[in-house]
Amino acid sequence: MLRNSAQEWGAIAITFHWLVATLVIAQFVLGWLAVAWRLSPTKLDLFVWHKSIGILVLALVVPRLAWRMVNRTPTLPKAMPGWEKRAARASHFALYVLTIALPLSGWIINSASNVPLRLFWLIPLPDLTGPDAGLEKWAKASHLVLFIALALLVVLHTAAALRHHFWTRDDVLLRMLPWRSRRP
């Protein structure tokens, strides 16, 4: 099934989830490597990969949110207390916001620092602003803060999913897996 139902995530939503998850984890690694690497051709290439994948994540958010809006969202288990449901909705909302804000702040850094960029060595990326040292500094600080926020949320998100599986023993984690399996 491509579409979501009241009980299940459809194949498209599952694909979006794992694609973005993989790219975000890759971004954590690439971002750290690019910053830490000594100035060399490898460092410049790491930055092109990091920036290209970041913009790809930003580009994926649009169809992903659109798909979510034209679909129903599977319901949370009835046994979940109200505060947990509210926390789940708030943290998912924050995850979406961060997958927009983090690439956007990176795009601002790239524009303000005026480093030429061709996404995946193919597509020139227009600048959001002209060269601006003050804005560059501000955007770099924001990028770091947003990264820390996203990293913490990813840990929370993963821990919550594992809790659903091993503690409350419901279908919340299983129904997002790419291979279909249900509790007997």
Next chain:
Amino acid sequence: MRRLAAFVGALAGLWLPALQGATWRMDPEASRLAFEARYEGQAAPGEFRQFAAQLRFDPDHPQEGRLHVTVVLASADMYSSDVNAAIRQREWLNAENVGPAEFTSTEIRRLSGDRFVARGTLQVKGMERAVTLPFAWSASDSSAVMSGRVMLNRTDFDIGTGEWAAPTPIGIGVEVHFQVTWRRSE
């Protein structure tokens, strides 16, 4: 009367060599020396903010002309503080430790109409290479504009050494373009 004409003609003949060597003064405000490198496959523009040029040139007698240009490498600006810091390093322009780049013409000749070419030697970072500089010349009574572009290989001048000498991520070819405004100085 015929003698007078001959006398005037002789005088003109004496004056002509001086005119052929017309000297020009560069107007720094109206002159620009820019370049375009390639960075990860994308055009990376820049310019030299400080350069000076001396010219003796008469378009009717180009072969007697002479062009000399000096460029302060530390004045290179690629409009990015990150890139500017990097290109000043030893592997690139070594801007704080080497003298200015220098072009000295050995021959100027006309190609056609207002198109000329200056052959000469370009020295950057102590490396010398023969360079052919094509340029267009348009003059009015008191000023003239010289413009042109030339493709240089950065590796000819040890710009980007070691691991940077490869054609990626920084391209080998750098297109230099210039537009210099000259004021007639008599």
